Every structure is written in structure tokens, then in C-alpha cells.
Amino acid sequence: MDTLMYINENRVRELLDWDKVFEVTEKAMEAVARNRAIQNARSVTDLNQSNLLFVMPGRLNDNDNGALGCKIVSYFPQNTNLPPLMANIVLMDDATGALQAVIAATEITAWRTAAASAVATKYLHNENNKILAIIGAGAQAKIHAVCLSYFFKFEEVRVWNRNEERAMKLVAELNDDGKSKCRFTACGSVQSCVADADVLVTTTGADDTLLKLEWLKQDVHINAVGVSLNCREIDDEVYKASNVYIDHWEGARDELKHLLDIGIQFKGQIGDLICGSIKPPSEKSITIFESLGMAVEDCAMARMIYDLHVEKSNVTDKRVVK
Numbered sequence: 001m002d003t004l005m006y007i008n009e010n011r012v013r014e015l016l017d018w019d020k021v022f023e024v025t026e027k028a029m030e031a032v033a034r035n036r037a038i039q040n041a042r043s044v045t046d047l048n049q050s051n052l053l054f055v056m057p058g059r060l061n062d063n064d065n066g067a068l069g070c071k072i073v074s075y076f077p078q079n080t081n082l083p084p085l086m087a088n089i090v091l092m093d094d095a096t097g098a099l100q101a102v103i104a105a106t107e108i109t110a111w112r113t114a115a116a117s118a119v120a121t122k123y124l125h126n127e128n129n130k131i132l133a134i135i136g137a138g139a140q141a142k143i144h145a146v147c148l149s150y151f152f153k154f155e156e157v158r159v160w161n162r163n164e165e166r167a168m169k170l171v172a173e174l175n176d177d178g179k180s181k182c183r184f185t186a187c188g189s190v191q192s193c194v195a196d197a198d199v200l201v202t203t204t205g206a207d208d209t210l211l212k213l214e215w216l217k218q219d220v221h222i223n224a225v226g227v228s229l230n231c232r233e234i235d236d237e238v239y240k241a242s243n244v245y246i247d248h249w250e251g252a253r254d255e256l257k258h259l260l261d262i263g264i265q266f267k268g269q270i271g272d273l274i275c276g277s278i279k280p281p282s283e284k285s286i287t288i289f290e291s292l293g294m295a296v297e298d299c300a301m302a303r304m305i306y307d308l309h310v311e312k313s314n315v316t317d318k319r320v321v322k
């Protein structure tokens with residue numbers, strides 16, 4: 001009988017490591033700027049009741065780590081027993097297009113999204129990072145707290161959530177974990193959460209505005225991670241006062257029309273900063289990384305997980321169908 005190589009979430013979790021994930025994500029972002037990546041704007045299907053289906057095909061052209069894949073993501077925000085966001089990647093042979101494996105990608109999506117924010121923060125705000133503020137307390141909020149406190153020397157990580165109990169539960173979990181030296185605290189209002197923050201992450205995808213310009217430090221860096229069809233979690237005035245960067249033009253033209261419509265001109269892709277073809281702002285200013293998430297980040301992650309899995313399990317027959 002034919003056997004499909006499926007690498008499940010538990011196995012993926014065993015193979016994930018922040019330094020490797022950062023390196024792979026940074027290279028994928030750079031590849032976009034160097035025209036070594038093929039990806040279109042993804043397809044986003046509105047399934048009603050806020051449920052969405054994202055289909056994200058891409059190819060990373062790289063002699064050593066080339067990858068061809070397609071991620072399928074379902075986002076059902078009302079899920080309680082299952083995660084609201086679940087994903088799988090179909091990985092194919094880069095040279096022939098033949099199927100290699102199906103890889104569980106819920107953890108991959110969380111880790112590479114947080115790593116992309118870490119890369120953006122490295123290029124846009126890599127000093128005096130004392131206070132991190134996170135808006136939301138779901139999967140992305142948690143992974144950003146873990147990832148950004150791993151890569152930067154924050155003294156305090158603050159969390160605000162619509163449901164305050166959930167924020168308190170998250171910070172208790174992060175403090176108990178003891179892996180990070182910083183203090184995790186829950187805040188009762190968005191304003192108190194973001195006051196004096198050096199770096200901020202928005203993870204709600206909310207249709208209504210949560211973040212006001214007058215509450216922010218003049219040079220705060222914002223990783224805007226929440227994505228939804230009507231996402232407005234950051235006030236237009238904040239965008240108008242900021243230097244805004246994106247991950248890829250194809251996605252931005254399609255999914256960030258609401259920002260183009262109010263006259264926001266994107267400064268460039270994070271990959272352009274990595275390549276040095278553009279420079280970060282020379283004057284003190286608010287910077288925003290408008291993170292949509294890219295298929296080629298997923299391709300790069302899938303390739304990494306597949307190679308590690310094959311290497312560590314002594315898999316001799318790499319064919320998916322045996």
C-alpha cells in the first residue's frame with residue numbers, strides 16, 4: 001500500500017529551535033528582495049461567520065535549500081477545543097514537483113510569524129528594547145512573548161487582552177515557565193499596556209481600532225501581525241505618522257488596500273532592509289512592520305523540518321509513496 005510521509009505537530013515541535021527558525025526566516029525574507037522567491041498574493045476565501053481559508057503556494061529558489069510547497073490554513077476564531085488557526089504544508093520536490101511530505105504547520109506558522117517579527121525588530125529597532133507590549137493573548141501573542149524575549153533583552157513584557165482573565169493566565173504561565181529573565185505582566189487597558197513600550201505587537205485582527213497615536217512612544221516599533229479581511233486594530237493616524245514596511249509587495253497590494261486607500265506609502269520590504277537596498281529611517285519615528293505572512297517562509301520552514309526529520313530518523317527511503 002502507498003504510504004504518505006506525514007510529519008505531525010509533535011514531531012515538528014521536537015525539531016523546532018529559535019536560532020534555526022530565525023535564520024531560515026531571515027533568509028526567506030531576503031530571498032524575496034533578491035528575486036529568488038516565487039509567490040503570488042495568497043487566496044483568502046471568506047467562509048462566513050469570520051471563518052477564513054488561506055491557500056499559500058510558493059517556491060524558494062536556492063541551490064542548497066530550495067523548496068516548493070503550498071500551505072493551507074483554516075482560521076475558525078470561535079474554535080475552543082481545537083486551535084482557531086490550523087495549517088498543513090504540502091512539500092514537493094523542487095526539481096520535479098513530486099510530492100515529498102505533508103507537514104503539520106500550526107506550530108510552524110506560529111514560530112515563523114514570531115521569527116519574522118524578530119527579524120523586522122532587529123532591522124528597525126535593535127537597541128534600548130526594555131518594554132515589550134503585546135495586544136491579544138492568543139497563539140500569536142504567546143509565541144511573540146516567547147520569541148521576542150528570547151532574542152531581545154526586555155525587562156518587562158506586558159499583555160493586554162479583551163478577555164482580561166486570559167491575559168492573566170498567559171502571563172502566569174510565562175512567569176512560571178522561568179525560561180526568560182524578564183517580567184510578564186497583564187494590563188487592564190490598552191493605553192497602560194503600550195505606555196512607554198519600545199516594541200509593540202498587535203495580534204487581534206480586530207475590525208475596530210484598539211491603538212491610538214497619542215498613547216505611543218515617538219520611536220516605538222510595531223509588529224502588526226493581526227490579519228483579517230477588515231483588520232483595523234491600529235488607528236489610521238498611527239499609520240499616517242509612521243514609516244511602514246511590509247513583507248512582500250504581492251500580498252501588500254492585495255490585502256493592504258485599506259492602507260493604500262488612505263495614502264500610506266510603504267517604504268519597502270523587510271528583505272530590502274536585509275539586503276541594504278533601503279535603509280531604516282534616519283530620524284526618530286514610529287516604524288510598523290505590517291506582517292501578512294509569506295508562502296516562502298513556510299516553504300523554507302517545511303524544507304528545514306523535512307531535512308531534520310529525515311536526518312534524525314535515519315529515513316533511507318525519502319519517497320513519499322513507497
Ligand SMILES: NC(=O)C1=CN([C@@H]2O[C@H](COP(=O)(O)OP(=O)(O)OC[C@H]3O[C@@H](n4cnc5c(N)ncnc54)[C@H](OP(=O)(O)O)[C@@H]3O)[C@@H](O)[C@H]2O)C=CC1
Nearest residue numbers: 084136137138139140162163204205206226227291292293
Ligand atoms: N502575520 C502573519 O503571518 C500571521 C497572522 N495571523 C493573524 O494573527 C491573528 C491572531 O491569530 P491567533 O493568535 O492564532 O488567534 P487566536 O484566536 O489564538 O487569538 C486571537 C486574539 O485576538 C483577540 N481578539 C479577537 N478579536 C478581537 C477584537 N475584536 N477586539 C479585541 N481583541 C480581539 C482575542 O481575544 P479574546 O481572548 O478576548 O477572544 C485573542 O486574544 C489573526 O488575525 C490571524 O489572522 C496568524 C498567523 C500568521
Ligand SMILES: O=C([O-])C1=[NH+]CCC1
Nearest residue numbers: 073109227292293294
Ligand atoms: O501567513 C499565514 O499563515 C497567515 N496569515 C494570516 C493568517 C494565516
